[in-house]
Amino acid sequence: MDFLTNLHDAVTGWIFETLLQPALYEAGLMDFADEIFTWLDFALFGALSMIVVYIVCRPLEAWRPVEPVTDRRAIRTDILYTALSRLGLLPLLAFVLLSSLQAWWEATVADSGFVPPTLETFVPSLREMPILAFALYVVILDFGEYWRHRLQHTFGWWWALHSIHHAQRQMTFWTDDRNHILDEVIASLWFGAIALLIGVPPGQFPILVMIMRLAESLSHANVRLSFGRIGERLIVSPRFHRLHHGVLSTADHGKNYAVLLPVWDWIFGTADFRRDVFPRTGDPDAPEALATGGWLRQQAVGLKRMAGAIFGRTA
Amino acid sequence: MRRLAALLLLPLLLQARPAAADLVYVLNSGDASVSILDGFTRQEIRRFPMLREPHHLVLSPDGRDLLIADSGGNEIFFVDPNTGETRRRERISNPYHLAYSPDGRYLVVASLRRNQVDIYDARGPQLVARLRTPDKPSHIAFNPDSRTAFVTLQGTGMVAAISLETHQMLWEAPVGREPAGIAWHRGKLIVGVMGTDSFAVLNPETQQVERTIPIGRGAHQVFVAPDGRSIWLTSRVQSRLAELDPSTLEVRRVIELPGGPDDIAFDPDGRLWTTLRWAGRIARFDPRSGEVELVRVGRSPHGVFVQPRRGEQ
Numbered sequence: 033m034d035f036l037t038n039l040h041d042a043v044t045g046w047i048f049e050t051l052l053q054p055a056l057y058e059a060g061l062m063d064f065a066d067e068i069f070t071w072l073d074f075a076l077f078g079a080l081s082m083i084v085v086y087i088v089c090r091p092l093e094a095w096r097p098v099e100p101v102t103d104r105r106a107i108r109t110d111i112l113y114t115a116l117s118r119l120g121l122l123p124l125l126a127f128v129l130l131s132s133l134q135a136w137w138e139a140t141v142a143d144s145g146f147v148p149p150t151l152e153t154f155v156p157s158l159r160e161m162p163i164l165a166f167a168l169y170v171v172i173l174d175f176g177e178y179w180r181h182r183l184q185h186t187f188g189w190w191w192a193l194h195s196i197h198h199a200q201r202q203m204t205f206w207t208d209d210r211n212h213i214l215d216e217v218i219a220s221l222w223f224g225a226i227a228l229l230i231g232v233p234p235g236q237f238p239i240l241v242m243i244m245r246l247a248e249s250l251s252h253a254n255v256r257l258s259f260g261r262i263g264e265r266l267i268v269s270p271r272f273h274r275l276h277h278g279v280l281s282t283a284d285h286g287k288n289y290a291v292l293l294p295v296w297d298w299i300f301g302t303a304d305f306r307r308d309v310f311p312r313t314g315d316p317d318a319p320e321a322l323a324t325g326g327w328l329r330q331q332a333v334g335l336k337r338m339a340g341a342i343f344g345r346t347a
Numbered sequence: 348m349r350r351l352a353a354l355l356l357l358p359l360l361l362q363a364r365p366a367a368a369d370l371v372y373v374l375n376s377g378d379a380s381v382s383i384l385d386g387f388t389r390q391e392i393r394r395f396p397m398l399r400e401p402h403h404l405v406l407s408p409d410g411r412d413l414l415i416a417d418s419g420g421n422e423i424f425f426v427d428p429n430t431g432e433t434r435r436r437e438r439i440s441n442p443y444h445l446a447y448s449p450d451g452r453y454l455v456v457a458s459l460r461r462n463q464v465d466i467y468d469a470r471g472p473q474l475v476a477r478l479r480t481p482d483k484p485s486h487i488a489f490n491p492d493s494r495t496a497f498v499t500l501q502g503t504g505m506v507a508a509i510s511l512e513t514h515q516m517l518w519e520a521p522v523g524r525e526p527a528g529i530a531w532h533r534g535k536l537i538v539g540v541m542g543t544d545s546f547a548v549l550n551p552e553t554q555q556v557e558r559t560i561p562i563g564r565g566a567h568q569v570f571v572a573p574d575g576r577s578i579w580l581t582s583r584v585q586s587r588l589a590e591l592d593p594s595t596l597e598v599r600r601v602i603e604l605p606g607g608p609d610d611i612a613f614d615p616d617g618r619l620w621t622t623l624r625w626a627g628r629i630a631r632f633d634p635r636s637g638e639v640e641l642v643r644v645g646r647s648p649h650g651v652f653v654q655p656r657r658g659e660q
Contacts, residue, residue: 038643041627044605048625049586053607057564057584062525062541063483063501066582069625069647070377147421147438150398162396232419234399235381 044072056298071120078118080244085249091203096256097134099309103324104254110206114328117209118152118245122216136176141228150231168240170235176226178296181289190218192337201314203277205253212334247292252277258307265294265305274306278311285336367428367656369614373629374401374415375645383431386614386653389631389642393431398422403444403610403650407449408469410606413652416442418459423472428654437472440465450493453511457484457498464498464507466514476514480507486568488529488536491549497504497536499526506538506549520554522547528568532578532593539566539580539628545582548596550660560596563587564603570611577634579619581608588621588632604630604639612651622648 039287046070056062116122121133125322151168152158158165184194193212198205211219251273258264258271268290275281287304290297297303314323321333369386379400383393398420405414406428413428418441425434443459447469454467464484466476489496495517496509498627504524508517524542533558536549545559546566565584571593572579578591588602588611606623608630613619619632627643629648 037627045625047629049605049607053584053625055563057542060524060542061483062565062584066376066647072645073377149438150420152398153438159396159398176558232399236447 042331044076048072071124074120076291077242078120081116081245082114084242085205085246088246089250089253089255092250092255092257093204093253097254098256098270099202099254099312101202101204101254106200106202106324107204107206109325109327109330110204110210111199114206114209114212116327117211117216122213129293148228148231152231154230162234166234169230170240170244171224172230173223173233174290174292175296176222177291178293178300179290181291182224182302184215185286185289189338190215191343193218193319193334195315195337196322196334198277198313198315199318199330200277200311201323203252203254203274205249205329207252208249213250214338244292250259256310261307264307265298268292268294271307271310272305274313275306277313278309279314280311312344370428370654370655371612371614371620371629372404372413372415372426372428372431372648372650372652372654373644373648374404374650375636375647376402377627377646379417379420380645381426381431382648384629384642384644385440386525389640389641395431395433396644401650403442404652405447405454406652407443408447412652414445414454415650416445416456418443421541428652429656439467439472443484446487446489446495446496448489448493448511449491451637452493453495453496455489455498455509455511457485457487459483459485460500464509465495465585466509466511468494469536478509478514480516481519483503485527486529488531488532495551497529497531499529499538501525501541504540504542506536508551517555520549520556522549522556523559527566528570528581530578532571537569537578537580537596539569539582539584541565541567542584543584543602544582544585560591560598562598562601566609568610570613572617573613574617579611581611583607583609583624586618590634602632602637604632604640606630606641609649611649612653615655616652620651621654622651624649 052068056065105228153319184190193215196212200210247267251268253270255270259269264272265275272288272294276286281287288297289302319333321329356410371386373382373385375382379397380394382391385392397417399417400419401415401417403416413426415424415426416465421438421440423437423439423544427434441458441461442456443458452469454469454472456465462480464478464480466473468475481500485499485501486499487496487577494511496511498507500507504521505519506522507519510517522538523540526538527541528539530537534553538547538549540547544564544566545561547556548558550557562580563582563585565582567583568581570579578593580589586605586607588604588608590599592599606626606628608621608625611619611621621629621630624647629644631640
């Protein structure tokens with residue numbers, strides 16, 4: 033463990049002091065040094081998580097694929113989505129663009145006399161149990177994700193954006209991060225609203241975060257795999273989530289919305305636990321560009337479709 | 348015989364150490380924890396969790412409490428500096444840097460991310476006034492009569508003066524790009540101008556920068572030694588520690604210290620404990636011998652404090 037910690041310190045210290053900090057200094061952005069140092073961790077961790085996900089998921093997909101790979105170009109687009117998301121490039125851009133807005137918003141909240149709480153404010157004993165506290169944050173945020181996901185399928189304008197994620201007919205473990213950039217911004221605001229209620233979860237549990245990301249990537253993998261009668265009810269499996277991506281499960285007649293914990297589908301009556309069903313994926317109503325277009329094209333078509341949904345025109 | 352006696356005494360001499368060594372508190376801003384080091388062995392003896400992001404700390408005027416500000420967690424921890432035990436916590440809006448006025452009456456808290464400076468009655472702390480400031484209020488200093496607080500504004504390149512009598516902003520003066528650390532010294536303010544390689548010497552009477560002191564890129568923090576015989580500066584980009592003559596403000600020496608030196612605390616022997624932000628280390632520097640020793644702590648260490656606890660066995 034000491035070796036890993038020292039290696040981490042040495043690598044991030046070298047990158048930051050040699051490459052990033054001098055660039056920040058020259059650009060007159062030294063007051064973002066803390067944030068960029070944190071981002072460096074995020075980016076390195078993202079790269080590591082991509083490697084781990086690849087090492088775990090790729091052999092599984094080779095072992096028992098649900099369907100043969102016929103469209104490698106569509107997969108390459110998903111890899112670009114993953115890189116932009118997990119290396120933190122889009123979050124970094126959003127942070128730079130939104131930081132002033134965030135300062136204004138937080139100051140307004142502070143002026144109201146409201147000091148945002150943390151989960152530990154409500155349950156003080158959690159202070160002494162940081163791992164349990166983090167697990168609770170995961171459960172609450174996952175509950176929030178379930179409802180965000182359901183609403184993505186409920187509102188026409190939101191579905192227009194989210195259908196990019198569902199249009200992929202060649203679903204693989206790379207598909208997890210295939211989302212419209214505006215959809216990502218809304219997701220951040222959603223997360224921010226929950227964070228205002230219960231606080232932002234501590235970010236000191238990289239291994240747990242890596243496990244969560246692995247689970248989410250695995251759930252999209254092209255692998256004929258279910259977790260068994262009990263396991264299917266504990267954590268979202270490739271079988272469980274593929275049914276959500278099935279061609280008959282798009283828009284507002286979907287099933288299996290859970291991101292990590294299937295218990296929410298169980299409670300709210302949207303679960304489908306049939307363990308032998310591995311449907312074809314994709315959205316038959318989506319334009320071809322959303323399935324096979326490049327990143328930029330998909331972003332543009334997504335926006336256009338959203339505008340059409342809002343103003344009552346079909347794109 | 349003397350040799351034999353020396354040989355017999357050697358194990359005892361090797362074990363000799365203070366009955367109660369200084370405690371060194373290091374705030375690990377990147378992994379939300381506080382490391383407590385034994386000042387004698389330089390071993391980490393304990394690490395306790397914060398909530399989100401501790402950056403700065405200050406000792407209460409009566410020496411009873413060490414206030415550790417967790418900016419991301421919206422809390423100040425009141426810790427017994429002799430034991431490291433948390434006595435209580437107070438909900439405070441985004442406390443980044445904090446300092447007591449010299450008369451001990453006010454606790455002033457700068458909120459880097461919310462563009463506000465809060466003035467608290469130190470006895471509570473009870474919020475007395477909240478001042479909306481320009482972008483990124485960063486570090487705080489006072490004049491000795493406790494009438495005025497001075498705050499660097501990282502986002503606008505200014506230093507703001509705030510009256511502790513009327514709780515109003517008095518003036519703003521430009522000092523250079525991204526000012527950070529600030530200290531009062533003999534009627535002047537010494538300001539680390541982080542976007543440059545220099546410290547600015549600001550005259551609060553005229554609100555003019557009278558001179559600049561080049562140290563190295565990323566000029567950052569400034570601390571006057573407790574005995575008043577030296578002033579110590581850090582630069583975070585060029586990774587330097589520099590000593591100034593307090594009378595002339597001339598540079599006496601510059602020490603290369605890789606890792607991004609930031610805050611400094613002084614132990615009773617005059618040694619400096621400096622956090623190295625990007626290396627996950629704290630450096631102990633002995634000004635007499637020039638010796639530097641590194642000790643591993645947590646991620647992105649920032650604030651540091653030494654609690655003297657001497658008494659040889």
